[in-house]
Amino acid sequence: MYEEAGEVFDIFRGVFPISFLLFVPAVLIIVSPDPVEAAHEFSVYRMQxxxxxxxxxxxxxxxxxxEARSLGASMLTRRCVVTRLADLTVDKFKDLVDQSAGAVLVLLPDDLSNVPRENLEExxxxxxxxxxQDVNTPVYFAVEDxxxxxxxxxxxxxxxxDKAATATEASANGFQMVTTATQATPIKDAQITxxxxxxxxxxxxxxxxxxxxVAHYDTFGIAPHLSYGADSNGSGMVALLELARLFSKLYDNPKTHPKFNLLFLLSGGGKFNYQGTKRWIEDNLDHTDGSLLSEVSFVLCLDSVGSGDGLYLHVSKPPKEGSALHSFLEELKTVLDAQFPVVNFTMVHKKINLAEDLLAWEHERFSIRRLPAATLSHFPTHRALERQSITDQKFQVDPGVLTRNIRGLAEALARHIYNLTAKGHDGSMEIFQDxxxxxxxxxxxxxxxxxxxxxxxxxxxKDHTLLSTMEQAMNGYLKDVRRLTFKPDKRDPEFVFYSAMQTTMNAYNVKPAVFDLFxxxxxxxxxxxxxxxIINFHFLYNFVTSINTIKVKVKHQ
Incomplete structure (x- = not known):
């Protein structure tokens, strides 16, 4: 039998390589649609x-x-849907959730200023x-290159x-989207400064x-690493620093040194229900003897003052006539009417709704403790969605408008401190000049x-460069500059932050799933x-032997 097989293999070797018969199965088994080459490695930013x-x-x-699929694909279950910002709407995202999409990757343009306004609003x-809502689907954002x-x-x-399993589809290349991140865990040393x-x-x-x-310095958007907060509240930060610089000159000059104290606070955790402000108030009112805050005339919070021709003074309770806050309000009206008539200034009264989980404005933290306070903003309502969006970038702020608003605010504050109205000076008088x-x-x-x-x-x-930069700037203008840091309670934390907010995603070239079937x-x-x-080997042997016999006879003839 073995001799017969050897004869057959000798004959077969001449017309067809025996190596093909032996090694093709191994090659086919080794070939796999698993990732073989990273097409691209890029940074992605996870949703809050x-x-x-x-x-x-x-x-x-x-x-x-x-596997990656486009927004319009028919099968999205356990797929990573890759879509552009302009194509994704609220209704489409809900459809993705209903279809059990495994993940969503949103591609953002590298310059949001070129995106049409209607797309930004959506x-x-x-x-x-x-x-x-509670989102169980991983949602990532990436800047498109x-x-x-x-x-x-x-x-x-x-x-x-994707609608039919065809040979064309099987031969096509797809992409497997893979993140390097592990499951998110609470950040143990989270703190607010x-x-x-x-x-x-x-x-x-x-x-x-x-x-x-007061102005909070932190920002908020759908993805922390994309939240630049130019207007809310970068403009408030800049306004506070410029006010500190301007009034430091008045306080350094013995001739213009007023009988007024000015406190400046850059607060952290503003976008998390003003946690930094809350703790600062508690430390000054409950744990510190002789705090200046306990006898404060009023608190002015700055939030989004870098755009538009409107300024709104938000209060929880209208200030009584003759109070310090009412006096400042009147001075601000006087200055804006005389020097910046284009600005529409209005006081907005909104009571604090303690039934809400989140406060509307930063001044409400002070109002709860019965301290006179107000927030100045170009937004007429706290419900303006632009205050918490990654679209709040530099192009949303007009430096000229910001400078104008700072000037109006500085003039009004100086008039209040020096009591210029009572001294007969009208609103056209400019203090901050030359x-x-x-x-x-x-x-x-x-x-x-x-x-x-x-x-x-x-x-x-605690070691972030922003804090060092702000502290250094305030040290150049103010006295007794210091940081105040607090961590959440371990038993009942006020806030919990999570890791894996920025990671790397790999897009691998792979064969589609139907390739497995083929x-x-x-x-x-x-x-x-x-x-x-193999089973019918004797038939094959007889067939090959007969062919060989015929060839021999023909050769002898």
């Missing part, structure tokens, strides 16, 4: 995830390892709606053949009236600086043919 006052918000998952609404554009086009082409400084008035500090100027003038270039430079990096609260650790069928057919050949 945090807990605030015991309530969970945002995206609860971080791991992605699944995306801002999407941000708001996503944060209002040339390579991502090609990958996106290839994914769209591949999804066009605020920075305060002051200008002491002429006389005994504790016996002088005090005005506090050597005391504002520096528009400096204001724009500060705006560029604070918007050059994301300032989400999760990202601002490969399995091919292997099965091949092995079936080999099996049949």
């Amino acid at each position: 995830q945090f807990d605030l006052q015991g309530t969970s918000y945002g995206c609860r998952n971080a791991i992605v390892n699944m 995306f801002i609404e999407l941000e708001h709606d996503l944060m209002d 040339d390579t991502l554009t090609k990958i996106y086009a290839a994914i769209q082409d591949g999804s066009n053949t 605020s920075i305060q400084g002051k200008l002491s008035g002429l006389g005994i500090e504790e016996h002088l009236p005090t005005v506090a100027i 050597g005391l003038n504002l520096h528009p270039k400096s204001i724009e430079a500060w705006l560029n600086s604070v918007t050059a990096q994301p300032r989400a609260a999760q990202l601002i650790g 490969l399995a069928v091919g292997i099965a057919v091949y092995l079936g043919l080999v099996y049949v050949a």
Whole structure:
């Protein structure tokens, strides 16, 4: 039998390589549609995830390892849907959730200023709606580059053949989207830092009236690493720093040193229900003897003052006539009417709704403690969605408008401190001119600086360069500048931040899932043919032997 097989193999070797018969099965088994080459490696930014006052918000998952599909593909179950910002709406996202999409990757243009306003508004609404629900699907964002554009086009082409398993589809290349992130975990050393400084008035500090100027520095958007917050609240930060610079000159001059204290606070955790402000108030009122805050005349919070021709003074309770806050309000009206008539100034009264989980404005933290306070903003309502959006970037702020608003605010505050109205000076009188003038270039430079990096609260650790820069700037203008840092309670934390907010995603070139089917069928057919050949080996032997016999006879003839 073995001799017969040897004769057959000798004959077979001449017309067909025996190596093919032996090694093809091994080759077919080794061939796999698993990732073989990374087409592109790029940074992705995960949707917000945090807990605030015991309530969970945002995206609860971080791991992605699944095939990519376009938004219009028919089969999205356990697929990573790749879409552009302009194509994603609230309704479409809900459809993705209903179809059990495994993950969503949103491609953002590298310059949002070129996106039509209607598309930006739709995306801002999407941000708001996503944060209002518990999202179990991993949602990532990436800034589109040339390579991502090609990958996106290839994914769209591949999804066009998604309706039927064809040989064309099996031969096509797809993409497997894989993140390097592990599952998100709570950040153990999370903390919030605020920075305060002051200008002491002429006389005994504790016996002088005090005005506090407050602005939170952190930002908020659908993805922390994309939250630059140019208007909310980069403009408020810049306004506070410029006011500190202007009034430091008045306080350094013995001739203009007023009998008024000025407190300045850059607060952290503003976008998380003003946690930094809350703790600062508690430390000053409950744990500190002789605090200037306990006798404060009023607190003025700055939030989004870099755009538009409207300014709104938001209060929880209308100030009584004759009060310090009412006097400042009248001075601000006087200055704006006389020097900036284009500005529409209005006081907005809104009671604090303690039934709401989140406060509307920062001044409400002070009003709860019965301290006179107000928030100045160009937004007429706290419900303006632009205050919490990654679309709040540098192009949303007009440096000229910001400079104008700072000037009006500085003039009104100076008039209040020096009681100029009672002394007969009208609103057209300009205090900040010549050597005391504002520096528009400096204001724009500060705006560029604070918007050059994301300032989400999760990202601002104790060693962050932003804190060092702000502290150094305030030290140049103010006295007794110091940081105030607090961590959440371990038993009942006020807030919890999570890791894996930025990671790397790999787009691998792979064969589509239907390739497995074609490969399995091919292997099965091949092995079936080999099996049949072995079982019927004697027929094959007789056939080959007969052919060989005929060849020999013909040769002899």
